[in-house]
Structures are given as structure tokens and as C-alpha cells.
Amino acid sequence: MSTAVNQAMVEKYKGNFLKEVTENVEEGNWVKMCMQCGVCSGSCPLGPHWDHPPQEIFMMIRANKREEVLSSTSMWMCTSCYNCIARCPRGLPITHIMHGLAHYSKRIGLKPKNQPTEKFGQMFWDNLTKKGRVNELKLGLGLYFKDGFAEGVKVAMSKQKLGMNMMKAKRMSPMEMLGGHGVSDLAGFHAMLKKAEELEAARVGENTDKK
Amino acid sequence: MKIGGYLCTGCGIGDRLDTKSLETVAVREGRIGFCKTHDFLCSQAGVDMINADLAAEGDDKVTKLVIMACSRRAKTEAFNFGAVPTARVNLREGVIWIRPEGSEHEETTQEMAADYIRMGCAEVKAMHQADASGEQGKNNHIMIVGGGVTGMTAALEASKAGYYASIIEKSDRLGGVMGQLHKRHPLRSPYQHPQDTGVAAMIAAVEADDKITVYLNSKVASTSGAPGRFNVTIASSVGAGTQAEFGAIVQATGFTPYDANNLPEFSYGKSANVVTQLELEAMAQAAGDGAIKRADGKEVKNVVFVQCAGQRSEKEGHLSWCSGHCCSTSVKQAMYFKDSNPEIETTILFDDLRTPGAGGENFYRSAQDKMVTFRKGKVSTVEAAGSDLKVNFKDLILNEDTHMEADLVVLATGMMPNAGVNIDAPKDDAANGEVKVPVESILNLQYRQGPDVPQLVNGFADSHFICFPYETRRTGIYTAGPVRRPMDGGQAQTDAMGAVMKAIQAIENSAIGRAAHPRSGDLSFPSFRKEGCTQCKRCTVECPFGAINEDEKGYPQYNEARCRRCGTCMGACPVQVISFKNYSIETVGAQLKAVEVPDEYSEKPRILVLACENDAYPALDMAAMKRNESSAFIRVIPVRCLGSTNTIWIKDALGSGYDGVVMMGCKKGVDYQCHFVKGSEMAHVRMAKIGDTLSTMNLESERVAVHEVAITDIDRAPKLLDEMVEVINRVGMSPFKF
Ligand code: SF4
Ligand code: SF4
Ligand code: SF4
Numbered sequence: 001m002s003t004a005v006n007q008a009m010v011e012k013y014k015g016n017f018l019k020e021v022t023e024n025v026e027e028g029n030w031v032k033m034c035m036q037c038g039v040c041s042g043s044c045p046l047g048p049h050w051d052h053p054p055q056e057i058f059m060m061i062r063a064n065k066r067e068e069v070l071s072s073t074s075m076w077m078c079t080s081c082y083n084c085i086a087r088c089p090r091g092l093p094i095t096h097i098m099h100g101l102a103h104y105s106k107r108i109g110l111k112p113k114n115q116p117t118e119k120f121g122q123m124f125w126d127n128l129t130k131k132g133r134v135n136e137l138k139l140g141l142g143l144y145f146k147d148g149f150a151e152g153v154k155v156a157m158s159k160q161k162l163g164m165n166m167m168k169a170k171r172m173s174p175m176e177m178l179g180g181h182g183v184s185d186l187a188g189f190h191a192m193l194k195k196a197e198e199l200e201a202a203r204v205g206e207n208t209d210k211k
Numbered sequence: 212m213k214i215g216g217y218l219c220t221g222c223g224i225g226d227r228l229d230t231k232s233l234e235t236v237a238v239r240e241g242r243i244g245f246c247k248t249h250d251f252l253c254s255q256a257g258v259d260m261i262n263a264d265l266a267a268e269g270d271d272k273v274t275k276l277v278i279m280a281c282s283r284r285a286k287t288e289a290f291n292f293g294a295v296p297t298a299r300v301n302l303r304e305g306v307i308w309i310r311p312e313g314s315e316h317e318e319t320t321q322e323m324a325a326d327y328i329r330m331g332c333a334e335v336k337a338m339h340q341a342d343a344s345g346e347q348g349k350n351n352h353i354m355i356v357g358g359g360v361t362g363m364t365a366a367l368e369a370s371k372a373g374y375y376a377s378i379i380e381k382s383d384r385l386g387g388v389m390g391q392l393h394k395r396h397p398l399r400s401p402y403q404h405p406q407d408t409g410v411a412a413m414i415a416a417v418e419a420d421d422k423i424t425v426y427l428n429s430k431v432a433s434t435s436g437a438p439g440r441f442n443v444t445i446a447s448s449v450g451a452g453t454q455a456e457f458g459a460i461v462q463a464t465g466f467t468p469y470d471a472n473n474l475p476e477f478s479y480g481k482s483a484n485v486v487t488q489l490e491l492e493a494m495a496q497a498a499g500d501g502a503i504k505r506a507d508g509k510e511v512k513n514v515v516f517v518q519c520a521g522q523r524s525e526k527e528g529h530l531s532w533c534s535g536h537c538c539s540t541s542v543k544q545a546m547y548f549k550d551s552n553p554e555i556e557t558t559i560l561f562d563d564l565r566t567p568g569a570g571g572e573n574f575y576r577s578a579q580d581k582m583v584t585f586r587k588g589k590v591s592t593v594e595a596a597g598s599d600l601k602v603n604f605k606d607l608i609l610n611e612d613t614h615m616e617a618d619l620v621v622l623a624t625g626m627m628p629n630a631g632v633n634i635d636a637p638k639d640d641a642a643n644g645e646v647k648v649p650v651e652s653i654l655n656l657q658y659r660q661g662p663d664v665p666q667l668v669n670g671f672a673d674s675h676f677i678c679f680p681y682e683t684r685r686t687g688i689y690t691a692g693p694v695r696r697p698m699d700g701g702q703a704q705t706d707a708m709g710a711v712m713k714a715i716q717a718i719e720n721s722a723i724g725r726a727a728h729p730r731s732g733d734l735s736f737p738s739f740r741k742e743g744c745t746q747c748k749r750c751t752v753e754c755p756f757g758a759i760n761e762d763e764k765g766y767p768q769y770n771e772a773r774c775r776r777c778g779t780c781m782g783a784c785p786v787q788v789i790s791f792k793n794y795s796i797e798t799v800g801a802q803l804k805a806v807e808v809p810d811e812y813s814e815k816p817r818i819l820v821l822a823c824e825n826d827a828y829p830a831l832d833m834a835a836m837k838r839n840e841s842s843a844f845i846r847v848i849p850v851r852c853l854g855s856t857n858t859i860w861i862k863d864a865l866g867s868g869y870d871g872v873v874m875m876g877c878k879k880g881v882d883y884q885c886h887f888v889k890g891s892e893m894a895h896v897r898m899a900k901i902g903d904t905l906s907t908m909n910l911e912s913e914r915v916a917v918h919e920v921a922i923t924d925i926d927r928a929p930k931l932l933d934e935m936v937e938v939i940n941r942v943g944m945s946p947f948k949f
Contacts, residue, residue, distance in 0.1 A: 033579050036587050059608040
């Protein structure tokens with residue numbers, strides 16, 4: 001489905017990526033207001049490790065570098081520290097735009113492969129939506145074993161002490177392995193999520209249908 | 212004639228000094244009528260005492276004053292006795308605040324105070340009451356050269372203030388460049404959309420105003436005289452000329468757009484679809500609020516603006532400066548397109564986007580909101596391929612060479628001032644075979660120093676962008692708008708108001724013979740003793756303000772209202788025949804001779820300090836306020852400007868046994884700080900030649916030092932004096948003591 005949406009978007013915006021971002025990305029309508037001062041890139045604690053720090057991402061959007069932006073790992077690296085938002089003289093909600101871009105790239109199927117933040121995000125979502133409560137034991141183990149069995153055993157061993165302490169303090173229960181706790185109205189919770197998904201799909205559809 | 216001395220014993224003066232003996236010094240050695248003491252001289256009671264003596268009748272009437280108290284820069288209100296010649300002896304900042312307490316210092320400190328009293332008494336004797344010359348009366352009429360928005364605003368403002376104005380416009384219509392625009396930048400909050408230029412309404416207001424006369428198709432053929440009595444010949448290209456008298460002049464001659472034919476790399480001239488900003492205005496005007504069309508009739512769908520085209524560049528034939536308005540102008544023009552059709556692609560390629568002025572940033576933001584694309588990029592070339600264009604540029608954020616397609620390219624070219632003839636240009640251009648297009652003069656001043664006002668940098672006519680805006684180096688003539696520095700229409704109108712205020716001030720001052728700042732209110736003016744004059748012309752050359760003409764015999768001709776009272780002419784005169792009533796070779800000469808010079812074996816050297824009263828003297832005062840200790844051997848004399856320093860003072864000082872001379876003037880050069888623009892520079896040039904005098908006297912050259920001192924050099928100024936003390940310690944006492 002995602003590639004179809006992608007195709008539709010490409011056709012709809014015909015090389016005007018700024019407009020596409022403005023209309024589809026969360027807080028994307030702010031991108032045009034960036035004045036390229038570079039304060040965000042200079043403030044971002046992780047900026048030096050990104051392929052493209054925020055200022056550059058905004059310039060690339062205006063320069064129509066669609067594929068490069070949407071398949072970039074950069075916005076997935078945002079830790080939501082909010083340094084950039086606090087400092088941007090133009091008041092851009094940069095953190096939110098970063099997450100908006102990440103989400104949009106995933107939605108239309110251009111997200112980078114094997115990006116750990118993205119993987120963890122998906123894992124967390126799946127874990128949460130199952131019962132309406134996060135199952136920390138399963139989530140933790142899932143995370144340990146995400147890079148294969150041998151690696152998982154190694155990580156799990158090294159975190160053994162932490163796990164024991166959490167159990168002693170009743171912060172985690174081994175019983176969670178068997179099903180685990182959840183919300184009381186599970187059916188209602190799932191219905192709610194389904195409705196939200198429908199609304200979102202309709203919104204995206206509306207944007208891609210209308211040419 | 213009776214000289215009254217008044218010694219204040221307040222502020223610690225009475226505690227630190229033996230005032231009884233100082234009174235004796237004033238009367239016996241200073242030979243003044245009397246010396247009264249008061250323990251709080253600047254109080255009402257103290258001032259009343261002085262005023263009573265000034266008002267007395269007969270023999271008791273006091274006509275000159277010696278105030279022995281604080282610095283001349285303190286208590287100026289209390290000790291303001293109008294035109295009465297007054298010497299201020301600085302015993303507080305000049306003596307007790309810079310000298311340490313303790314019995315071992317008492318003797319030298321007391322000597323210092325006594326010397327300053329002798330100096331004050333000698334100075335006042337050489338001073339005379341200053342009276343205005345009455346050279347001109349009041350003329351309420353302002354000539355405004357240039358009928359653009361700057362000139363028209365100036366005329367309307369003058370009229371509103373109750374003065375008359377005549378606009379001299381060389382073309383056949385009012386309005387200037389603003390009159391050729393489709394719309395202008397917004398002038399009021401929220402600064403979001405281009406607005407009507409308002410030129411038509413302004414022209415109507417000018418025409419309806421019975422205090423304003425407009426001369427179209429006209430030029431200034433000749434300007435002579437001075438503030439309050441400018442005599443102007445107005446030449447008309449269509450009819451007879453006119454003769455008129457004006458009190459002051461505002462020059463609002465604007466700018467000429469840079470010739471884009473100098474930019475072949477952008478295909479200007481090669482493609483009709485590469486235009487300048489001004490050409491786009493005409494296209495927008497033709498379109499009204501509809502679609503803007505190219506020369507070939509096609510509607511523009513994709514426009515690229517190239518900022519800084521041939522500007523802010525050191526390349527041959529380019530302008531090195533920023534013209535100030537072009538970023539906002541491109542922002543405005545991009546809106547012409549976006550407002551008519553949001554689907555039109557508009558890209559502004561900029562290096563640094565600068566939108567000066569209160570609303571600039573909002574206007575920029577508004578364009579971003581309207582989806583104008585801003586890309587930081589430097590354009591290298593524009594290629595014309597058929598009717599379409601390819602703009603090659605380097606994206607400075609992504610650091611890559613790239614290009615864009617466009618169907619119209621707009622070049623943001625700069626402005627060149629219409630300042631007339633550069634009177635300071637070297638004259639030998641013709642010699643190296645270069646053919647120069649002669650520049651037409653704007654004012655045709657019948658001044659010995661040249662036909663137009665001096666230029667500051669890059670041909671813009673001003674004297675100091677920050678300290679003295681609008682003021683040229685020709686008193687009574689003020690520049691406003693882009694002829695003064697690059698700016699947009701809104702700033703030019705603000706400028707016009709400022710320049711008119713200055714013009715009115717000049718009219719009012721000259722009517723009563725008063726000086727403009729920095730010696731505002733001074734009624735004295737320089738005059739020369741004709742019998743002594745050798746017609747050397749030094750004064751006419753060195754006067755920074757072009758105040759002095761020459762008569763047919765080659766004698767200087769002073770124009771009081773053109774003069775700023777700096778005294779540079781007095782300092783320049785090799786035969787010392789120039790003087791002011793209250794400031795002359797004698798007023799300073801007598802002071803330096805009044806100092807008691809102890810003999811060679813006393814170990815008490817004497818160092819003469821000539822300090823500019825505008826910067827160096829206040830810096831020394833402020834150092835004293837911080838109780839910065841100074842040597843007891845310095846004797847400071849404030850001068851109007853270091854430019855007024857005549858070499859005779861230095862010779863006299865060295866000849867009468869001073870061990871060193873320190874001169875302190877303001878910063879000179881292009882970023883000068885001198886209140887009289889060139890005074891300090893002239894003094895430096897003059898003093899560079901003092902070495903000859905020193906070597907004929909067999910004295911070490913280090914005994915004379917010339918420094919540039921700013922008013923903020925509070926810690927440095929006293930150190931410079933300490934340095935001279937060290938020099939004397941090293942080279943020894945002067946052998947010229949008697
Ligand atoms: S701090 Fe704000 S205006 Fe500056 S580059 Fe970053 S997003 Fe743009
Ligand atoms: S919120 Fe994200 S983009 Fe902003 S400074 Fe922090 S890590 Fe960087
Ligand atoms: S040099 Fe100074 S004092 Fe002398 S005429 Fe010129 S402005 Fe006046």
C-alpha cells in the first residue's frame with residue numbers, strides 16, 4: 001500500500017516537495033518559514049552525527065531533494081531534547097517536524113532500512129496495542145534479541161542484575177511472560193485504534209485522490 | 212576693565228590646597244582686580260556673588276572672570292555668564308583629584324594649582340568679548356535639489372514647520388525613482404503586503420502648498436554665499452533662468468541605477484527575459500494586478516531573483532557596497548507574482564538576506580508565508596537557451612553546484628549616488644591617458660574648495676554616517692536619501708525630515724551669528740590681520756569646511772556662517788595672523804608662558820599637554836573622577852580641536868624650558884572621530900614636521916608626542932602622560948631653562 005501512496009504523492013506534487021511537506025507532514029507548514037540561520041544545527045547535541053542536521057533538511061526540502069530527505073536516517077536520530085525549538089529565532093517546532101518527517105517517510109514506505117529507532121518504535125507500538133499496556137518484560141527481551149539470538153543472550157546476561165533488582169522492587173513480574181496485564185475494556189481499545197486508523201487513511205486518501 | 216577672580220574652597224579644594232597663598236598668586240602674579248573665595252561657588256549664593264559684581268556700576272564693574280574651581284566641563288549651567296570672557300581654572304579634576312594626599316606631595320601639588328591660576332589669569336587677559344558679525348540676516352527659504360520622494364518630503368516638512376521651500380528638479384516631473392515603481396514596501400504594521408507608493412498624492416500636496424515652489428527641467432547653475440545668504444542661479448532647459456536667495460540647502464539628488472550591461476555573465480542584454488528590478492517595476496505596472504508578461508507576451512510562471520548582482524563584490528566594474536533596499540525589493544516583487552497567482556514559482560537566490568528597517572523582518576516572513584522560496588546560493592551565470600533561462604549557482608547550505616530553470620530572471624543591481632563632482636579626486640587622471648566621462652556638478656558651489664560637497668566613501672556625500680548624519684562638510688548644506696548612503700524609500704523620507712531639521716537649525720543659527728555644533732552657540736568667528744598675511748593660502752586649504760574663499764588679491768575671505776569655529780585655520784597660519792576674539796594664539800601662548808619653570812637642577816620638569824576639548828580633555832577629567840593619579844609636572848591646556856594647534860606654541864614651549872609636549876587629538880583617517888572631521892588629521896600632518904624645529908634646537912625628538920585619544924580612553928590617556936614623564940627621566944631635563 002505504501003508504495004502506491006508514494007506514487008500518488010509524486011504525481012500530485014510534481015517536483016514541489018515543499019508543498020508536499022507543507023500539506024502532509026505534521027507541522028510541515030512551518031518549513032517554509034526557516035531562514036537558514038543554522039541555530040538548530042548548532043544546538044542539536046546529535047547534529048554532528050547526522051547525515052543532514054535540521055537546517056540542511058529544511059534546505060533540501062526546498063531544493064526538492066525528496067528521495068534523499070525521506071530515506072534519510074537523520075530525523076530518526078532526534079532525541080526530542082527540544083534544544084532547537086527553544087532556540088530557533090523563527091519559532092519553528094523543529095522537533096515535531098523531525099518526527100513528522102520520520103512518520104511520513106514510514107507511511108509512504110521510504111523509511112531507511114534497519115534503522116534502530118524505527119525498529120524499536122514499531123516494537124513498542126505492537127507491544128502496546130496488543131493489550132493496551134506495555135509489557136516491559138517482553139519489550140525488554142524483544143529489544144535484547146533484535147539483532148539475533150547470540151547477541152541477545154549476551155545483552156541479557158549483562159543486564160541480569162538490573163532485571164533481578166527490578167523484580168525484587170516489584171517493578172517487573174516474571175508472570176508477564178504468560179499473557180501479561182492489560183486494559184479492562186480491550187475490545188473498546190481496539191475499536192478506538194481502528195477508528196483512528198480509518199480516519200488517518202481517509203485523510204491521506206483525500207490528499208492523494210484530489211489532484 | 213576689571214577682572215574678578217573667584218576661588219572655590221568646596222569639593223575638598225580648601226582642604227587640600229593652601230587657598231590663602233593661591234589668592235595672593237592670583238592678585239599679585241595674575242594681576243587681576245581681586246580674588247574672592249567661597250566655600251560653595253556653584254551654589255546659588257556663589258553665583259549670585261559673581262552676578263552682583265558683573266552688574267555693579269563704575270569702577271566696581273567686573274567685565275572678565277576667572278573661576279578657580281572645577282573642570283570647564285563641570286557646572287556649565289551655573290557658571291554660564293553669556294558672552295563675558297571667562298577662564299575656568301581646573302583645580303578639582305586637574306589638581307586635587309589626580310594628586311595623592313600626604314605631606315611629601317604637598318609642595319608640588321600646590322605649585323600645580325598656582326600655575327593653573329597664573330594660566331587662567333593670563334588667558335582671560337588675552338580674551339575679548341565675542342560678538343556676532345551680522346554678516347547675514349534671516350532667510351526662511353530652503354532650496355531642495357531633487358524632486359523625488361526625499362525632496363518632496365523635505366519640502367512638505369519645511370512647509371509644515373513654517374518655512375519656505377523651492378524644489379529644483381532636473382527632469383520634467385516630480386516623483387523620482389519612487390514614481391516609477393508599481394508599489395512600495397509597507398511602511399506600517401503588520402508589514403505584510405506591498406502598498407501604494409503614494410507619490411501621486413504627494414505631488415498633489417506639493418503643488419497645493421503655497422509655501423513650496425517647484426522648478427522642473429531645472430538645474431543649479433551656481434551657488435555662492437553662506438548659510439542665511441546663499442545666492443543661487445537656477446538654470447532651466449526650457450526657459451529663462453532665475454536668481455534666488457536661500458537660507459539653507461537640502462541636497463536630495465538620489466541615485467543612478469547601476470548599469471546591468473556590465474553583467475554579461477547574467478545574459479543581461481543577450482536575453483530580453485533577464486531584467487533589472489526597475490525594469491520589472493515597469494512590467495508590473497503594465498500588468499496592473501493581473502499576470503505579469505514577458506517581452507514576448509508569455510505569462511511568467513517561474514521567476515528567479517538574483518540578489519547582489521554586481522554588488523558586494525570586489526570584481527572589476529562591480530560595486531563593493533550593499534545597496535540596502537534590494538533584498539526587500541525582491542521580496543516585494545516576488546509578492547507581485549504570488550499575489551496575482553500563488554501557483555507561480557518564485558525563488559530568491561541570496562547570499563545574505565538583509566531587510567533593514569523596522570518592518571523588514573516581518574515583510575520577509577510574510578513572503579515566506581506566501582510560499583516564496585528562499586535559497587542561499589551564489590549565482591555564477593545565467594544561460595539563455597531560446598526563450599528559457601538556466602540559472603547556475605552554488606547552493607551555500609548544501610554546498611553543491613546546481614542550477615534552476617526560469618522563464619524570467621530579475622537582477623538586483625545596486626545604486627550609485629548622484630553626488631556630483633568628487634572634489635578630492637586626484638587631478639592627474641588625464642595624464643595616464645584614461646578618458647573619463649566628466650561628471651556634472653550638482654550645486655556648482657562658488658567655493659574655492661570645489662563645486663560640490665565632499666564625499667565620504669564610495670562617492671556617497673556625507674561627513675560621518677553615525678555621528679553627523681545629513682551633515683556635509685559644507686555648513687548649511689545637508690544631504691538626504693540615497694545620495695548620502697544606500698537606503699530604501701522609507702528611510703529616505705525619514706532622512707528628509709532629519710535634513711530639514713538641520714537646515715532650519717542652520718537658518719536660525721546663522722541669522723544670529725551662532726555656530727552650529729559642536730561649538731553650538733559660539734558667537735566668535737575667525738578674522739585675520741591683513742597686514743601680516745602672506746597670501747600663502749594655508750588657511751583656505753586646511754579649513755575642513757570650505758569656509759574660506761579668496762579675494763582677487765589672494766587674501767582669505769572668511770564666511771562666518773560657513774565656519775564651524777574649529778580653529779584649524781588659526782593652527783595652519785604660518786605667520787599667526789588668524790584669531791578669534793575668545794581664542795587665539797595669545798590666549799594659549801600666554802597660558803603656557805605663565806607657567807613657572809623651575810631650573811634644570813630642581814628635578815621638577817614641566818610637560819605641556821594640549822588636549823582636544825571634545826575627547827581627550829573629558830577623558831582626562833573622567834580619569835580624575837576615578838582618582839587616577841597623574842604626575843604633578845603636567846600642565847594641561849584644552850584646545851578647540853588639535854587642528855587649531857599652531858607650531859609656534861610648541862616652539863615657544865620648548866624655547867622657554869618645557870621638557871616635553873604631549874598633544875592629544877581625535878582619531879583621524881577614514882573612520883575618524885574628530886568633531887571637525889579633518890582637524891586632527893591636519894594637526895598630525897603639521898606636527899610631523901616639528902622634527903626640524905627640534906633638531907635645530909638640538910633637542911631629542913621624543914620630547915614631542917602626538918596621540919590619537921578617544922573619549923573612552925579613560926585609562927589610556929593618563930598612561931600616555933606617564934610615558935612622557937618616563938621619557939624625560941631618560942633623556943634628561945631641557946637645557947633651555949632660564
Ligand atoms: S534555527 Fe530555525 S530558522 Fe534557523 S535554520 Fe534552524 S529551523 Fe531555520
Ligand atoms: S529536538 Fe531533535 S532536532 Fe532538535 S536539537 Fe534535539 S535532537 Fe536535535
Ligand atoms: S578652519 Fe575652522 S575656524 Fe577656520 S574658517 Fe574653517 S571652520 Fe572656521
